[in-house]
Amino acid sequence: xxxxxxxxxxxxxxxxxxxxxxxxxxxxxxxxxxxxxxxxxxxxxxxxxxxxxxxxxxxxxxxxxxxxxxxxxxxxxxxxxxxxxxxxxxxxxxxxxxxxxxxxxxxxxxxxxxxxxxxxxxxxxxxxxxxxxxxxxxxxxxxxxxxxxxxxxxxxxxxxxxxxxxxxxxxxxxxxxxxxxxxxxxxxxxxxxxxxxxxxxxxxxxxxxxxxxxxxxxxxxxxxxxxxxxxxxxxxxxxxxxxxxxxxxxxxxxxxxxxxxxxxxxxxxxxxxxxxxxxxxxxxxxxxxxxxxxxxxxxxxxxxxxxxx
Amino acid sequence: xxxxxxxxxxxxxxxxxxxxxxxxxxxxxxxxxxxxxxxxxxxxxxxxxxxxxxxxxxxxxxxxxxxxxxxxxxxxxxxxxxxxxxxxxxxxxxxxxxxxxxxxxxxxxxxxxxxxxxxxxxxxxxxxxxxxxxxxxxxxxxxxxxxxxxxxxxxxxxxxxxxxxxxxxxxxxxxxxxxxxxxxxxxxxxxxxxxxxxxxxxxxxxxxxxxxxxxxxxxxxxxxxxxxxxxxxxxxxxxxxxxxxxxxxxxxxxxxxxxxxxxxxxxxxxxxxxxxxxxxxxxxxxxxxxxxxxxxxxxxxxxxxxxxxxxxxxxxxxxxxxxxxxxxxx
Numbered sequence: 001x002x003x004x005x006x007x008x009x010x011x012x013x014x015x016x017x018x019x020x021x022x023x024x025x026x027x028x029x030x031x032x033x034x035x036x037x038x039x040x041x042x043x044x045x046x047x048x049x050x051x052x053x054x055x056x057x058x059x060x061x062x063x064x065x066x067x068x069x070x071x072x073x074x075x076x077x078x079x080x081x082x083x084x085x086x087x088x089x090x091x092x093x094x095x096x097x098x099x100x101x102x103x104x105x106x107x108x109x110x111x112x113x114x115x116x117x118x119x120x121x122x123x124x125x126x127x128x129x130x131x132x133x134x135x136x137x138x139x140x141x142x143x144x145x146x147x148x149x150x151x152x153x154x155x156x157x158x159x160x161x162x163x164x165x166x167x168x169x170x171x172x173x174x175x176x177x178x179x180x181x182x183x184x185x186x187x188x189x190x191x192x193x194x195x196x197x198x199x200x201x202x203x204x205x206x207x208x209x210x211x212x213x214x215x216x217x218x219x220x221x222x223x224x225x226x227x228x229x230x231x232x233x234x235x236x237x238x239x240x241x242x243x244x245x246x247x248x249x250x251x252x253x254x255x256x257x258x259x260x261x262x263x264x265x266x267x268x269x270x271x272x273x274x275x276x277x278x279x280x281x282x283x284x285x286x287x288x289x290x291x292x293x294x295x296x297x298x299x300x301x302x303x304x305x306x307x308x309x
Numbered sequence: 310x311x312x313x314x315x316x317x318x319x320x321x322x323x324x325x326x327x328x329x330x331x332x333x334x335x336x337x338x339x340x341x342x343x344x345x346x347x348x349x350x351x352x353x354x355x356x357x358x359x360x361x362x363x364x365x366x367x368x369x370x371x372x373x374x375x376x377x378x379x380x381x382x383x384x385x386x387x388x389x390x391x392x393x394x395x396x397x398x399x400x401x402x403x404x405x406x407x408x409x410x411x412x413x414x415x416x417x418x419x420x421x422x423x424x425x426x427x428x429x430x431x432x433x434x435x436x437x438x439x440x441x442x443x444x445x446x447x448x449x450x451x452x453x454x455x456x457x458x459x460x461x462x463x464x465x466x467x468x469x470x471x472x473x474x475x476x477x478x479x480x481x482x483x484x485x486x487x488x489x490x491x492x493x494x495x496x497x498x499x500x501x502x503x504x505x506x507x508x509x510x511x512x513x514x515x516x517x518x519x520x521x522x523x524x525x526x527x528x529x530x531x532x533x534x535x536x537x538x539x540x541x542x543x544x545x546x547x548x549x550x551x552x553x554x555x556x557x558x559x560x561x562x563x564x565x566x567x568x569x570x571x572x573x574x575x576x577x578x579x580x581x582x583x584x585x586x587x588x589x590x591x592x593x594x595x596x597x598x599x600x601x602x603x604x605x606x607x608x609x610x611x612x613x614x615x616x617x618x619x620x621x622x623x624x625x626x627x628x629x630x631x632x633x634x635x636x637x638x639x
Contacts, residue, residue, distance in 0.1 A: 018638075055456045057637035081458040091449030095326045104322065107315035108457040149453065 006033050007066075008082070008157045008189040009054070014063035016049055023049045024213040027063070031157065031191060031206075036183045038204030038221065039193040042299075046213040047193040048088065051161050054191070055085045068156050081109070084155035086163070090146025094135035098126060098145050101134060102152060109153040120148040124178075140171040147178070151188075158182065159191045164199060176203055198292060209302065216302050230297075231271060233278075234261045234287040241283045248274060263291075316459065316467035317474075320441075324475060327444075329437045333479060336433065337486050341421075345491040348417055364408045372399050394505065394522060401503050413499030414492035415525050419532060421487050423601075426536045427593040430483065431543040431568050437475055438547035439561035441468050442632070446555040451637055461633040469548055469625075476540045484533055500526040508600030509609070520600075528598065535594035542617040543568070546588065549624035552632050568592075579605050585612070588620040 007030050014027040024046035031037045041047050052058040054065060056072055056079075065072040070079035092101045099117065106112035121130050124144040134142065143163070150158055163179070164172040180203070182188045194200050200207050201221060208218040217224060230253075235241040238260060245254045245264055251274065252265040266274065271288060278285050324330060356364075375396050378384060384392075402409050422430075442465070445451040454464060488497070503522035547564050554560040571589020574581075584590050585605045591613035593601075 018636075052637065055452075057452060057455060059634075059636060077458045077460070080456060083456065085456055087452045087456070089449060091452070093323065093326075093448070093450055095328070096322070100322070100326075104319045105453065105457065107319055108454075108459050110458075 007031065008033055008035075008068055009191065010064075010066040011054075012064045012066075014050070014053060014065065015061050016046075016053060016058060017061045022213055024053075024210075027210070027215055029208045029215065029218055031189050033156070033189055034183050034187040035206060036179065036190045036192065036204045038200035038207035039191060039210060040195070040197065040200045040207050041193075041210035042195050045210045047195075047210060048161060050210070051085070051087055051159060051191075051193055054159055055083060055087060056080055057087065081153065082156040083159060084150030084153065084157070085159040086143075086146040086150055086161060087159075088161050089165075090142045090149075092134050092142065092145060092149065095133060097133050098130040098137070098148075101145065102130075102149060105149050105152055112152050116152065116154075120151050123151065124148045139166050140168070143167065143171075143175070151182075155188065157189045157191060161193050162195070163192060164194075164196075172199075179203060197298065209298070211299055216299070224298075229268075230263050230265055230291045232257070232261050232263050232287075232289045232291060233285065234289075235278060236260070236284050236286075238262070240281070241278060244278060244281050244283065245274070248277065250274070313463065313467065316463060317471050320467050320471035321474065324437065324471065329440075330475070330478075333433050333437055334482065337483060338490075340429075341487050341490045344421060344487075345417065345494055348420070348491070349494050365403060368399050368402055368409070372396055372403075375399070391520060394520060398503050398505065398522060405502070407499060407502055413496045413502075414488050415499040415529060416502065417491035417495055418484055418487045419504070419525060419529050421491075422483070422529075422532045422536050423595045423599060425483070426532075426539055426595050428568065428572050430480070430536060430540055431589075431592060432565065433479060434476060434540050434543045435547055435561060435564040435568065437479070438472055438544045439551055439564050440557040441472060441548060442551040443555055443557045443560045447557055455637060462629055465548075465552070465629060465632045469545075469628075472544045472548060473541060476544050477537060480533055480537045480540055484529075500524070504528040505600070506531075506598050508597070531598055532595045535598070538614070538617065539592045539594050542588065542621050543592070545621040546624050549628040552628045575605065582606055586616060588616060591616045 009029075009031040011030070012028050015025050016023045027050060029037070039047055039050070049058065053060050054067075054072075056076060059073070065079075067079040068082040070082075072079045092098075093104070096104070099121070102117050102120070106117060121127055124147055126141065126144055126148065129137065129141060134145065137145065143166075147158075147160075150160075160179075164175050167175060176199075179190055179192070183190050192200070192203060204221050206219065207221045207224055209216045209224070233241065233245075238256065242254065242256055242262055245251050245262060250266050250270045253263070255263045257263055268290070271290070275285060275288060375392050379389060379392055379396075399409075401407070407413075442451075445454055455461060502525045504525050505520060506523055506528060507519035507521045509519055543564075546567075547560070550560045550563050551557075554563065568589050571587055571592065574584045574587065575590045575593075578584065582605055585608050590605065591608070594610065594613055597610040597613070
């Protein structure tokens with residue numbers, strides 16, 4: 001029955017055209033059981049369109065989506081049964097209570113018992129407010145109710161669109177822990193879209209990077225997103241420091257920036273050592289800043305790599 | 310299979326909790342007393358104009374007049390029959406002590422539906438029906454609804470069935486409320502009062518061949534049945550518009566404009582006979598029962614029923630095709 005028993009999601013040649021515009025083109029990726037898969041790309045790269053195709057809201061122009069071995073377009077009911085999702089915002093019926101919302105979705109799937117509803121409510125820690133109307137909920141609570149709704153029918157694959165969007169820092173941390181627990185303890189595969197590099201690094205096992213509707217790269221998150229982050233030095237005198245940094249063996253890509261500072265690339269464990277060398281040479285160091293690489297940096301790096309290859 | 314009753318239950322739950330129905334009930338509860346009072350005023354004016362409060366002598370006089378006309382040999386056979394029926398009706402008023410100018414609640418609800426069928430009830434239906442699909446779009450909940458293991462056509466069918474249940478509810482409540490409220494003023498009797506029906510038109514002439522008397526309760530059942538039919542057609546078209554337009558305001562506006570246009574066109578331009586094929590010029594179905602002549606040539610009860618059916622079927626086809634095929638973009 002299933003081609004890839006351990007592959008929960010297999011996407012091949014996925015393309016969507018609206019009019020003459022190609023929103024996404026020829027996407028291919030797979031998600032294994034219990035894997036947290038990041039779908040990383042800037043806004044407008046085609047992430048939401050892809051997600052809408054994965055959950056059957058949009059029909060692909062070409063390509064195939066297989067969920068738990070079932071083809072989404074030919075065996076919609078069997079395939080969609082294994083998916084739980086939140087597309088964009090967790091929009092539930094504001095005039096119903098949390099429990100009524102869950103009961104409503106339970107009536108649309110086979111085999112969700114009242115005990116299961118209680119269970120997911122406990123899982124997302126909404127017991128106290130579940131019988132109040134959703135319009136009185138905070139965004140974080142709506143997000144949790146959204147997840148409860150997605151988990152209700154024991155899906156194999158959870159699809160979350162920007163799950164930490166709009167949450168406060170505590171909420172973000174909670175959400176991350178929650179997602180890891182789902183994947184690593186309950187064996188649910190999770191597909192997460194995000195435009196925040198840092199988040200994908202923290203959460204995901206593997207990542208696909210999408211840019212202008214195409215996947216630039218897919219792979220292990222640490223391989224793809226590591227590398228030496230740039231370090232920015234505020235020093236004086238500038239010229240002397242520049243000269244010294246250029247001459248040191250572990251320092252690459254030395255560049256003088258406009259605001260009286262120098263950008264370099266170097267391994268993290270060498271920073272203290274280089275700092276000492278600068279001070280010994282009589283150069284005043286006023287600040288050392290390690291920049292987190294942005295998504296744009298990565299794209300730049302990758303697209304450059306592409307054109308060279 | 311998740312059962313279909315569950316889907317209908319969901320839709321009904323949403324309708325009730327959205328409180329639109331409450332608004333409709335409130336409108337009815339406020340407007341029916343106003344109409345009752347208006348009717349009361351008309352009755353009072355009539356009594357004043359007649360110059361006498363003794364309606365029994367008046368009816369006896371009318372019966373005598375009619376009997377005199379019957380004896381005249383120049384009256385055609387057709388008229389003769391109509392006059393006989395008239396006498397029968399007037400005799401009933403006398404026998405049962407019913408003042409025809411000051412009728413009971415059943416007469417009020419019969420007259421009320423005559424007036425309400427073409428505009429007032431359709432507007433109420435639009436208020437609850439126009440957002441049935443578009444509100445899921447504007448609320449974003451369509452994404453949750455369509456990512457369940459349920460075919461899209463089933464989701465829409467559940468909405469349509471609930472809508473028809475809602476139409477039935479509104480029509481019934483209209484009858485009940487107008488009975489209860491107007492009865493306070495006019496009294497609750499008069500169900501068996503005979504009412505004329507069976508009119509037909511041909512080449513612009515009223516044909517009275519089939520005219521006969523039916524008890525009022527039967528007439529009211531027929532009226533409300535026809536009203537239900539007209540309202541169902543309105544609900545069906547609203548469903549289509551609601552599928553096609555994403556915003557509730559837009560779909561409600563479109564439907565209101567179309568219904569009002571249908572009413573205006575009939576009155577403004579009765580000589581332009583093509584408009585009889587337009588769905589909303591065919592809503593006044595009870596006019597065929599009461600024999601009120603239609604403004605446009607060539608309209609009859611079967612004609613109007615067919616027009617309403619054809620428009621409804623086409624709307625359903627469009628609604629289901631679009632709803633099952635459409636991409637749900639942002």
